[in-house]
Amino acid sequence: MSQIPPAHLRGAVDLSSLVNRAATAGTAATGATPDSPPQSLPLPSLFFQGTDANFNDFLDLSMTVPVIVDLAASWAEPSQQLSSVLERVIRDYDGRFVLVTVDVETNPQLAQAFQAQSVPAAAAVIAGRPVQLFAGVMPEAQIRDVFEQLLQLAAQNGVTGRVTVEGDGSPAPETDAQAEPQPEPLPPHHAEAYEAIERGDFEEAIAEYKLAIAQDPRDTMAVAGLAQVSLLARLQGKTADEIRSAAAADPDNAAAQELVADLDISGGHVDDAFDRLLTLFPRLAPEERDSVRARLLDYFEIVGVDDPRVMRARARLASLLY
Missing domain, CATH: 1.25.40 (Serine Threonine Protein Phosphatase 5, Tetratricopeptide repeat)
Incomplete structure (x- = not known):
């Protein structure tokens, strides 16, 4: 699937029953409008773990920057593969998206709210409203096409901010001491x-x-x-x-x-x-x-x-x- 029809992008699932708040509450708090100047939001990272308990925070964040939701299961190799691709793509967008990974097995409310019928799957939240994207592992080029369409949808909803990773305003490069050991190459x-x-x-x-x-x-x-x-x-x-x-x-x-x-x-x-x-x-x-x-x-x-x-x-x- 190389494109998402606009009608599908607008076919959001209401998460208000999960978070017990109106999706517009965040707009009122931020004052976001389609004509608002881009906001710069300092955060400790571009990558987060989402749970049933903390997802309200990401709904608020989606008023400033689109939130990509990675619906995953720890035991599924395709989930690990999609997560790696999403992380790589989001790094390339330099703060225009954040990624929230949700383990569907331990967070049943979110799995139900996003209608996660299979894993891996990807969704987004823009201006407090969820958008279902795709299920399964997709080629990276097609995922980038989806992200470009999401930026257009976000702009239409006044979500034009950018995240800067706290420190120097950009994702900090790993030092040798911080770098994780490289995995063994696959057979x-x-x-x-x-x-x-x-x-x-x-x-x-x-x-x-x-x-x-x-x-x-x-x-x-x-x-x-x-x-x-x-x-x-x-x-x-x-x-x-x-x-x-x-x-x-x-x-x-x-x-x-x-x-x-x-x-x-x-x-x-x-x-x-x-x-x-x-x-x-x-x-x-x-x-x-x-x-x-x-x-x-x-x-x-x-x-x-x-x-x-x-x-x-x-x-x-x-x-x-x-």
């Missing part, structure tokens, strides 16, 4: 898979992860990556409404229920996904059971085999099998 097939995901080419990413597994069947990161990108490929081009409507219309259809479970896993609703498929399992024919069992095993890799939710679901699956 070749993993790197190729990441690049394919960034392009939106999930089939190519799947092929690269399969090659990595063929070379080393004990490559657990490739196994988890294959499960994650396969899930993204299954959801690509589908809407949450059509997925849930199809499942509701045919509650014993294994394929339809698996797709809803995919949606739940991608949105961080892990227990819901497990319970849906494990409840369905006893009603299925043997060949359908094999499909559901394979899907559950994929989920176990995505969430993490040591996760307590996975351990409970694995025990429940074993009781159904034996």
Whole structure:
């Protein structure tokens, strides 16, 4: 998706039920209007962690500068990848945006308010009003196109400020003492898979992860990556409404229920996904059971085999099998 239609940009979700204030309250406090001169706002950073408890602060901040919201899950590799791209792009805009990362699993009110049906996803808040942007990992060039459109929308709403990082008025460069250790380079097939995901080419990413597994069947990161990108490929081009409507219309259809479970896993609703498929399992024919069992095993890799939710679901699956 290279562009966001203007009508979509205006289709904001009202967050007032979450923050218990009118979106215009911040405007009254700042006096922002479309003709206001740009404001310079000193902040300690361009990057923040958002929670259900502190998000009011970012609504106020959005009266001065557009706030990008990164809806993420710590266990999902695509979330980590999108976060890295967003950070890089926001640094390049030199204070015209700030980034707020929200863990959807630990902040359910924000996940619901932003209608986070899958992760990763990106949204924005401009002049106290949320704007849904996109879901999944997008190529960096397309993300920059989206940001340019957001600046136009922000200007229309009088949000033309710029953040200066406290100190010298710009993001401070890292010293050798401050710099974090550089991560180990990815194995070749993993790197190729990441690049394919960034392009939106999930089939190519799947092929690269399969090659990595063929070379080393004990490559657990490739196994988890294959499960994650396969899930993204299954959801690509589908809407949450059509997925849930199809499942509701045919509650014993294994394929339809698996797709809803995919949606739940991608949105961080892990227990819901497990319970849906494990409840369905006893009603299925043997060949359908094999499909559901394979899907559950994929989920176990995505969430993490040591996760307590996975351990409970694995025990429940074993009781159904034996």
